[in-house]
Amino acid sequence: MSENQKKIWITGASSGIGKAVAEKFALEGWKVAVSARRKEVLDEMTKTQNIFSYPLDVTNEDQINSVFQKILNDFGELDLCLFSSGTYDPKNEQKIDPDKIKNVIKVNFFGVVDCVKTVEDYFKKRKSGHISIVSSIAGYRGLPNSSGYGPSKAALTNFCESIYFDFKKFNVRISVISPGFIKTPLTDKNNFPMPFLKTVDFAAEKIFKGLVKENAFEIHFPKGLTLTLKFLRVLPYKIYLFLVDKLVKR
């Protein structure tokens, strides 16, 4: 192992986007700490060189802290944290169910906030490094059947914008990732045709490039979809609501 080997911690790494990104970083020679609840999946992933398993439920604050300390002990340092854990169940989003909405926000928003809080002092003292958060295009504006997931991601993107300024003073980069539709167990639950649907390998390439080779605040892809939605985002409500209503009725 080279002394200069870069080190990353990835949550939500047992499946989908997080898993593909973990494998990409490992292949590129990074030392990778992978976290999620399913220990057996993470342990299986450690058969790949450079990947190390640290099971974690992001709704458990104490566990986040002890896992982070363990990774620091084992790795010595961390250059990058990628918080990708998330949950979504479209069946639960059609009718307003406050308990289910609270659970989505607990995992998708507070789970990430607690992870960022846990690493905050470390990165601020280090005066270098990078924290990246996987949000979603679903957070750009309100969409149908997304009464919990959409708000959780809107809050997450806004949170990233907010902490960007504070961490910048300490030379710590904050970035937000806004994927379009990527084929994973999460989107397999959708029962509508997903425009511009891409593979996890496509997402992993875009994320690796955005995190390591570029310096933008937002990493978004595929551009065909994200640029269209960015355009919709700036439209007045009257036009936005009319267009989305028409699109979903088609």
Ligand SMILES: NC(=O)c1ccc[n+]([C@@H]2O[C@H](COP(=O)([O-])OP(=O)(O)OC[C@H]3O[C@@H](n4cnc5c(N)ncnc54)[C@H](OP(=O)(O)O)[C@@H]3O)[C@@H](O)[C@H]2O)c1
């Ligand atoms: N797929 C898309 O089209 C898409 C688009 C935009 C944004 N995203 C976002 O991308 C991220 C990854 O999603 P994905 O599509 O790759 O879905 P996925 O395959 O279902 O992966 C979700 C990951 O989050 C982990 N996770 C869920 N709850 C957790 C908890 N309480 N504690 C720790 N880990 C937890 C899961 O692991 P365990 O079950 O083992 O805990 C899994 O590793 C999510 O934040 C999602 O919102 C996805």
